[in-house]
Amino acid sequence: MKDNAFICPTCHSSGMQIFHEQAAVPTNSCILLKTREEAINCQRGKIALGFCEYCGFISNTAFQAEMTEYSGRYEETQGFSETFSAYHRDLAQRLIDKHGLREKDILEIGCGKGEFLLLLAELGNNRGVGFDPGYQEGRLSGEAIAQVQFVKDFYSQHYADYKADFVCCKMTLEHIHPTASFISNLRRAIGDRLDVLVFFQIPDATRIVRDCAFEDIYYEHCSYFSPGSLARLFRGCGFNVHSLDTEYAGQYLTVEARPAHIAQCAPLPQEDDLWLMSTYSRRFSTTLDGILASWRSFVEAAAWQGKKTVLWGSGSKAVSFLTTVGVADKIDYVVDINPHRHGYFMPATGQRIVPPSFLQDYRPDKVIIMNGIYRDEIARDLGAMGLSPDVVAL
Numbered sequence: 520m521k522d523n524a525f526i527c528p529t530c531h532s533s534g535m536q537i538f539h540e541q542a543a544v545p546t547n548s549c550i551l552l553k554t555r556e557e558a559i560n561c562q563r564g565k566i567a568l569g570f571c572e573y574c575g576f577i578s579n580t581a582f583q584a585e586m587t588e589y590s591g592r593y594e595e596t597q598g599f600s601e602t603f604s605a606y607h608r609d610l611a612q613r614l615i616d617k618h619g620l621r622e623k624d625i626l627e628i629g630c631g632k633g634e635f636l637l638l639l640a641e642l643g644n645n646r647g648v649g650f651d652p653g654y655q656e657g658r659l660s661g662e663a664i665a666q667v668q669f670v671k672d673f674y675s676q677h678y679a680d681y682k683a684d685f686v687c688c689k690m691t692l693e694h695i696h697p698t699a700s701f702i703s704n705l706r707r708a709i710g711d712r713l714d715v716l717v718f719f720q721i722p723d724a725t726r727i728v729r730d731c732a733f734e735d736i737y738y739e740h741c742s743y744f745s746p747g748s749l750a751r752l753f754r755g756c757g758f759n760v761h762s763l764d765t766e767y768a769g770q771y772l773t774v775e776a777r778p779a780h781i782a783q784c785a786p787l788p789q790e791d792d793l794w795l796m797s798t799y800s801r802r803f804s805t806t807l808d809g810i811l812a813s814w815r816s817f818v819e820a821a822a823w824q825g826k827k828t829v830l831w832g833s834g835s836k837a838v839s840f841l842t843t844v845g846v847a848d849k850i851d852y853v854v855d856i857n858p859h860r861h862g863y864f865m866p867a868t869g870q871r872i873v874p875p876s877f878l879q880d881y882r883p884d885k886v887i888i889m890n891g892i893y894r895d896e897i898a899r900d901l902g903a904m905g906l907s908p909d910v911v912a913l
């Protein structure tokens with residue numbers, strides 16, 4: 520299917536090709552919904568993923584920013600997982616060691632609840648300012664707390680006066696639709712300070728389209744980058760791209776870049792992915808049909824046998840699973856280790872979010888975990904409660 524009306528927000532070419540569409544998906548998968556009625560009647564929008572044959576970028580061409588809400592109700596942190604916390608600490612330490620980030624000024628765009636900025640401050644004795652409309656006071660503690668401050672707002676050119684040696688932006692760019700104007704604004708804010716290091720982390724779209732990781736496609740994620748399209752964005756906006764890496768079992772893609780008056784670095788080998796991304800996107804729908812049918816039969820077979828299935832992980836991946844697979848009526852509960860999510864309800868499908876301890880009485884037969892990287896942590900928690908359900912991962 521072709522539609523020449525769609526302009527790529529990253530390279531401004533026309534003719535993004537729509538390869539995946541989904542109607543009536545919740546537009547806010549992480550906000551806390553107090554009643555089942557509120558959850559079932561949540562606001563919905565459309566996903567129409569377009570692939571740009573010129574730069575390899577993927578955008579939800581149907582995205583409307585005003586349909587998303589990033590507020591105090593937005594509860595996304597993974598910081599309650601020890602697997603994630605260990606990774607976070609390791610990443611902070613590696614960045615500090617690699618770039619000599621000690622007693623520096625750090626600016627974090629989209630800092631969430633501030634855990635990573637605090638780690639950078641603690642481990643490198645740095646000073647930091649974090650921007651996020653969903654930041655919540657009172658959750659952080661530690662010796663470095665006086666070295667960090669937070670602005671409950673989106674980062675924009677209004678804050679260009681905040682100067683930093685290191686600009687960090689994790690798991691945020693995928694939520695921004697006008698990608699080139701966002702990175703260009705950042706470049707303008709940095710100005711002539713060519714020694715500033717910029718670090719971005721996002722989900723790697725290579726894995727999402729290659730493996731048909733449908734759980735990673737949801738409304739708030741309107742922008743999807745591979746190494747090639749991410750590097751082309753930064754270079755096109757006045758940065759030299761120094762490294763591109765994948766992290767967290769290939770789930771995350773990172774870029775390190777420095778501003779330049781004229782971009783001089785030659786493309787890195789891993790940027791040569793345009794043909795592959797094009798191939799993956801064209802076969803996406805067919806592969807997805809098979810994957811969804813497989814999950815549907817897994818959950819339906821369990822239900823027919825009178826067995827109870829729960830999901831583990833109530834964030835965006837679970838919302839995608841429940842609204843895409845089509846078996847939400849056969850799953851009554853979704854487990855989460857984040858206490859701030861307990862007692863709330865899943866958008867659109869209405870399951871109650873419960874703590875792991877709920878399972879001691881409920882005794883599920885099947886647990887579908889939303890991210891395989893947490894398998895060992897979850898299996899250990901289940902074992903500690905004397906439970907031994909079948910555990911399968913997306």
Ligand SMILES: [Zn+2]
Nearest residue numbers: 527530571574
């Ligand atoms: Zn493009």
